[in-house]
Structures are given as C-alpha cells and as structure tokens.
Amino acid sequence: MLSKLYLIKKELEGGKFISFIVFCVILLSVSAIISFNILSENFNNYIKNNFASAIPPDEIKVRPGESKSMFLFSTGTGKELNNAAINRIANIPGVKKIDPVMAVTVPTSATIYFFAFQYRTDLICAGASYKFVEKDLKNKEMRDAWIKGTHEKGIPVLVPKALIDSYNNGLAAANGLPEIVPDKLSGLKFKLSFGRSSVSSYEGAYDSSSVVAGYTDKVNITGLVIPSKAAEEINKKFGKTGRYMFAIVNVKDHKNSEQVKNQIKNMGFVVETGEGLSSEILKLKLTVNAFITLMISLVSILAVITTALCSVTAVWSRIEYYRIMRTLGSTKFFIALTILVKFAIMGFLASWGGVYLFQFLKIYILKTITIPGVTLSLEISAAKIATIVAAGTIIPVAASLPAIIRMFSAKLDRN
Amino acid sequence: MIISIKNLNKTYKIAGEKIKVIDNLSLELDKGEIIAITGRSGCGKTTLLNIITGVTKPDNGEIFFREKKIKYWSDFIMSRIRNREIGQIFQTFRLLDDETVMSNVMMPARIRGRAGSKIRNYAIEILGKAGIAEYQNTRAGFLSGGQKQRVAIARALVNRPSLILADEPDANLDIETSMEIFSLLEMLKREGKSIIIVTHKEYMLKKADRTYKMEKGRLIER
Numbered sequence: 001m002l003s004k005l006y007l008i009k010k011e012l013e014g015g016k017f018i019s020f021i022v023f024c025v026i027l028l029s030v031s032a033i034i035s036f037n038i039l040s041e042n043f044n045n046y047i048k049n050n051f052a053s054a055i056p057p058d059e060i061k062v063r064p065g066e067s068k069s070m071f072l073f074s075t076g077t078g079k080e081l082n083n084a085a086i087n088r089i090a091n092i093p094g095v096k097k098i099d100p101v102m103a104v105t106v107p108t109s110a111t112i113y114f115f116a117f118q119y120r121t122d123l124i125c126a127g128a129s130y131k132f133v134e135k136d137l138k139n140k141e142m143r144d145a146w147i148k149g150t151h152e153k154g155i156p157v158l159v160p161k162a163l164i165d166s167y168n169n170g171l172a173a174a175n176g177l178p179e180i181v182p183d184k185l186s187g188l189k190f191k192l193s194f195g196r197s198s199v200s201s202y203e204g205a206y207d208s209s210s211v212v213a214g215y216t217d218k219v220n221i222t223g224l225v226i227p228s229k230a231a232e233e234i235n236k237k238f239g240k241t242g243r244y245m246f247a248i249v250n251v252k253d254h255k256n257s258e259q260v261k262n263q264i265k266n267m268g269f270v271v272e273t274g275e276g277l278s279s280e281i282l283k284l285k286l287t288v289n290a291f292i293t294l295m296i297s298l299v300s301i302l303a304v305i306t307t308a309l310c311s312v313t314a315v316w317s318r319i320e321y322y323r324i325m326r327t328l329g330s331t332k333f334f335i336a337l338t339i340l341v342k343f344a345i346m347g348f349l350a351s352w353g354g355v356y357l358f359q360f361l362k363i364y365i366l367k368t369i370t371i372p373g374v375t376l377s378l379e380i381s382a383a384k385i386a387t388i389v390a391a392g393t394i395i396p397v398a399a400s401l402p403a404i405i406r407m408f409s410a411k412l413d414r415n
Numbered sequence: 416m417i418i419s420i421k422n423l424n425k426t427y428k429i430a431g432e433k434i435k436v437i438d439n440l441s442l443e444l445d446k447g448e449i450i451a452i453t454g455r456s457g458c459g460k461t462t463l464l465n466i467i468t469g470v471t472k473p474d475n476g477e478i479f480f481r482e483k484k485i486k487y488w489s490d491f492i493m494s495r496i497r498n499r500e501i502g503q504i505f506q507t508f509r510l511l512d513d514e515t516v517m518s519n520v521m522m523p524a525r526i527r528g529r530a531g532s533k534i535r536n537y538a539i540e541i542l543g544k545a546g547i548a549e550y551q552n553t554r555a556g557f558l559s560g561g562q563k564q565r566v567a568i569a570r571a572l573v574n575r576p577s578l579i580l581a582d583e584p585d586a587n588l589d590i591e592t593s594m595e596i597f598s599l600l601e602m603l604k605r606e607g608k609s610i611i612i613v614t615h616k617e618y619m620l621k622k623a624d625r626t627y628k629m630e631k632g633r634l635i636e637r
Contacts, residue, residue, distance in 0.1 A: 003525040324509050326470065328523045328570075329498020332490050
C-alpha cells in the first residue's frame with residue numbers, strides 16, 4: 001500500500017509546470033464563477049427588494065374560495081382550504097413545495113402589560129411551519145421552541161411586519177404613542193387568550209403566556225403567527241378541524257407557473273401571483289440572469305478546454321515515464337488511477353484556493369465598491385462552496401480522460 | 416520449460432496496408448538457457464519480445480509460461496507476469512533519469528507493492544554484483560551508458576524473475592562494456608535464469624545456447 005502511495009506521490013510531483021498552470025486555471029475559474037454567482041444573487045435581490053411585488057414570480061399564493069351570496073353575510077360557502085386540498089395541490093405536476101398557513105379558528109385576544117399600561121385587543125392567529133419562517137426566528141432558542149411548538153416562557157410568536165407597520169404608521173402616529181422597533185421585539189412577553197374575545201367566549205377558554213420570537217413579512221395578517229403545531233393543538237382543544245388561511249405554492253419554474261395557477265383556480269381557490277412585477281423589469285432580470293449564466297458557462301467551458309489541453313500536454317510529456325512504468329509491470333488501470341488522483345487533488349486544492357481567494361478579496365470589494373441603494377452581500381453558502389469544490393475536483397478529472405484514453409488506445413502498447 | 420510459444424501471428428496495419436510481422440512463430444525456452452535472436456531492423460524482433468511481455472497483443476497463437484497457458488488479453492495478468500516473472504533490458508536503458516539508481520532499481524518492487532528493507536538489501540546486493548553499488552544514490556541521468564545498462568540489469572533482477580528479455584542491450588555500448596554486460600548475463604544464466612537476447616554482435620550470438628535469425632516473421636535456427 002505504501003509503495004502504491006509512493007507511486008501516486010511520484011505522479012503528483014511530475015510535470016510541475018503544467019500542474020501549476022492547471023492549478024491556476026481552476027483557481028481563477030472558480031473565483032470568476034463565484035463572482036458571477038454573487039453578482040447574479042445581488043442583482044436578483046436588488047430586483048426583488050426594489051421592484052418585485054410581495055410574491056416572487058415563482059410563487060403562487062392560494063387562498064380559500066371566496067364566499068358567494070346575495071346578502072352581505074354568508075355562512076361560509078367558499079371552497080375550504082383543508083388538508084385534502086393541500087395534498088391535491090402538492091400533487092399537481094410542476095409544484096416544488098407548498099407551505100400552508102393554518103388558521104386558528106377560535107376567538108383569540110392578546111393582553112400586553114407595559115408598566116402600568118395594559119392593552120387588550122382581539123386578534124387572529126395563524127400557524128406557520130418551521131421551514132416557512134425559519135429565517136425570521138431570531139436565535140437557536142426560538143428556532144428550537146418553534147419546532148417543539150412551545151417555549152418555557154410560553155408560545156413563541158412572530159409579529160407580522162404589516163402589523164408593526166400599521167401600528168407605527170397608524171395607531172402610534174394618531175395617538176402619540178412611541179413607535180415599535182421591529183428588531184427589539186424579540187423576547188417581549190404578553191398574554192394570549194384562546195377561546196375568548198370581546199365578541200364571543202367558548203367553554204374551556206384559557207390564557208397562555210407567550211413570547212415574541214421575531215417578526216416576519218411572510219404572513220401579512222393583522223394578527224400573530226404561532227407554530228403550526230401549537231395552532232393545531234388549539235383548534236383540536238376546541239373541536240375545530242384544521243383549515244388554512246392561505247398557502248404559498250412554489251413552482252419549479254416560470255413555465256409551470258401558468259399551468260399550476262390554472263389548475264388551482266379550477267379547484268375553486270383564489271390565486272395570487274407576482275404579476276405586479278413589471279414585465280420590463282422581469283425581462284431585464286431574465287436578460288441579466290441569462291447573461292450571467294452564459295458567462296459562467298463560458299468560464300466553465302474555457303476551464304474545461306484549458307484543463308483538457310493541459311492534461312493532454314501533461315500526459316504526453318510524461319509518456320516515456322508511463323511506458324517505463326508499464327514495462328516494469330504497472331497495469332493500465334493503475335497508471336490511469338495515478339493520473340486521475342493527481343488531477344482530482346489538484347482540482348480540489350485549486351477550488352479551495354479559489355474560494356479562499358474570493359473570501360480574501362471580499363473584504364476589499366466591500367470596502368471599495370459602494371452602489372447607492374444597493375446593499376452588497378458577498379456571502380457564499382456552505383452548499384454552494386461544496387458544489388463549487390466538487391465541480392472543481394470533477395472537471396479536471398473528466399478533462400484528463402480523453403488524454404488517458406488516447407494514451408491507452410495507442411501510445412502505451414509499444415515500447 | 417520456462418516459456419513456450421505456439422503458432423503466434425501478428426499483423427500491423429500501416430497506411431492501409433497489412434504487414435505480417437510475426438508469421439506462425441513457435442519457440443521454446445528451457446530453464447537456464449540463452450537464446451539469441453538476430454535479424455534486420457523491422458523484422459519483428461522487438462514485437463516478439465513485446466508480445467511475450469504482454470505490452471503488445473498478438474492476433475492469435477498460444478503462449479505458455481511454466482506450462483501454463485497465459486490469458487494474454489488480460490492486462491492485469493500480463494502486467495503481473497511482466498512485473499514478477501520477466502526482467503527487461505533495453506538498448507536505450509529506459510531508466511528514470513531524474514531518479515536515483517536505487518529508486519530506479521526499486522521501481523518494479525514498488526509496483527509489486529513490496530519495497531521493504533529485505534528487498535532494499537537485495538537491491539544493494541545485485542547493484543554490487545553489477546559493479547555499481549557505490550552509485551546507488553546518484554541520479555541515473557548522470558551515469559555513463561555502460562553504468563546505465565548495469566542499473567537496468569539490476570532493475571530487471573530485483574523481483575527475482577525467471578526470464579530475462581534483453582533487446583539489443585549492447586547497441587549503445589563500446590565493445591569492452593558490451594562484453595562486461597554479456598558476462599553479467601552469463602552469470603545470470605548460471606544462476607538459472609532463462610534469457611532471450613536480441614543482438615547483432617557476433618560474439619554474443621556465438622556464446623548463446625541457440626541462435627535464431629528472424630526473417631519474414633519466422634525464426635530460422637542458425
């Protein structure tokens with residue numbers, strides 16, 4: 001085994017100049033691809049934050065069917081969004097995922113104590129899954145609480161941004177009250193009453209303490225968002241069946257959007273999509289993204305071609321070494337393995353080098369580049385790094401295959 | 416019997432034309448025997464050696480090694496035989512010039528996966544027999560032609576093969592060094608090694624147990 005490793009080490013040491021070129025090509029390609037990726041992400045975020053409507057184009061918001069009646073009030077003739085309906089929607093071809101937001105269908109009120117000040121208000125509650133609001137939960141403690149559905153201080157709640165805005169811009173401004181700072185909301189405790197409101201009271205109504213886990217703009221209701229598990233339990237306690245306020249449906253791509261939308265409409269539900277996004281902006285977004293994809297593909301193709309040419313040169317320049325090794329008893333398989341291992345190690349190290357180079361340059365980029373109205377984010381996710389390093393390792397290995405095949409097909413079968 | 420070749424054929428296709436290099440060739444070699452093969456350039460001598468080592472595949476025919484039929488289409492089997500049973504010596508030495516003499520000699524043992532101190536001591540012993548033990552840490556590229564050929568012989572012996580194939584081992588050497596190299600080969604014969612030597616030198620042909628001339632892909636005993 002040690003002898004075989006020695007031979008792999010020998011292969012690694014061979015053809016240093018060509019290896020250096022391959023290393024540099026991969027390192028620079030990886031840096032360029034990361035840069036294009038980050039550019040694309042920042043551009044998309046900019047479009048999303050500044051031009052897009054509340055619903056991104058690949059999302060469909062589904063609401064229960066609207067009540068139809070000759071009179072002002074009806075007893076709920078609209079199509080109900082329940083578990084069966086959610087399952088049917090999830091099974092429509094083109095649907096990637098669905099995040100339903102559960103309605104708490106019992107009277108609910110909240111009481112807030114602030115020194116001597118006590119404020120009680122009726123409100124509605126909605127239950128959201130952990131995955132749906134994960135990014136809005138301030139810390140690990142709250143994230144764990146959301147999964148469990150309860151916290152030692154009470155039920156964790158998320159305050160919708162719409163509610164904060166309407167308080168700050170409406171109630172607070174009109175009554176001379178202080179405004180709420182959204183980031184400081186986390187940790188605030190108050191009392192929630194389930195089964196009791198100013199309008200009606202159910203048998204078995206009870207109070208529960210609760211704690212604010214953060215704020216969210218994913219559920220825009222003038223109420224509170226609680227864990228779906230807690231919402232289910234509350235409904236169950238009062239003998240209510242689960243129904244949903246709305247559901248966010250993610251489609252695989254734009255092509256599927258129209259088809260999925262029509263199918264949901266035909267089921268009798270109300271759908272909202274990101275049509276608010278101006279078509280010119282959408283076109284610009286698509287064009288820029290296509291350009292960036294083209295650039296990434298171009299860099300990748302150039303990297304593949306350069307690596308392939310380098311590997312041909314590297315293999316050819318060492319053909320005499322391989323012939324000698326073969327004469328002395330090396331199998332073709334082992335010779336190929338040493339070459340592939342060499343390119344894999346080189347690709348792996350160069351990819352990491354590229355990632356580190358970008359991380360290093362990131363500080364200077366952030367310092368020197370400022371675009372008014374744009375907050376640059378140069379973070380690369382761990383998943384993206386893993387993909388880049390995997391691709392950086394596989395590309396030189398794949399690119400060296402033609403050289404190896406050519407060498408085996410002819411050049412090694414003679415002395 | 417170390418090696419037995421029966422009805423071997425090999426054709427090369429050059430510029431669309433089929434050229435038969437080995438034509439229904441048969442050969443047998445006993446333990447401790449030296450066979451010398453001579454013939455014009457391009458007559459197929461090297462091809463024959465390459466077929467025996469498995470580097471080149473014949474079109475058809477049978478090869479028996481120690482009475483056992485060889486599956487010469489299997490790269491794994493032929494590489495194993497080449498590594499363990501056959502030692503090769505070439506006119507161009509085919510050493511790794513950037514490596515030391517010891518590293519060159521140890522290379523077949525490393526490919527075999529056995530490069531411990533036992534083999535290392537054996538390598539020193541055979542370098543001593545070849546008269547170049549003092550150069551073991553010298554880079555092969557710095558040696559003279561004769562010294563390089565001695566290193567090649569030591570390398571051919573490190574895995575204790577039973578068959579030595581020498582393809583014009585004296586081609587690039589002066590007469591005195593050639594004779595020294597042949598003396599080394601004779602010493603190997605005395606140790607029980609079987610040798611096939613391709614040569615044009617008359618004194619080598621005379622000293623061989625059997626001598627063949629290769630003509631039109633066939634071996635004609637002289």
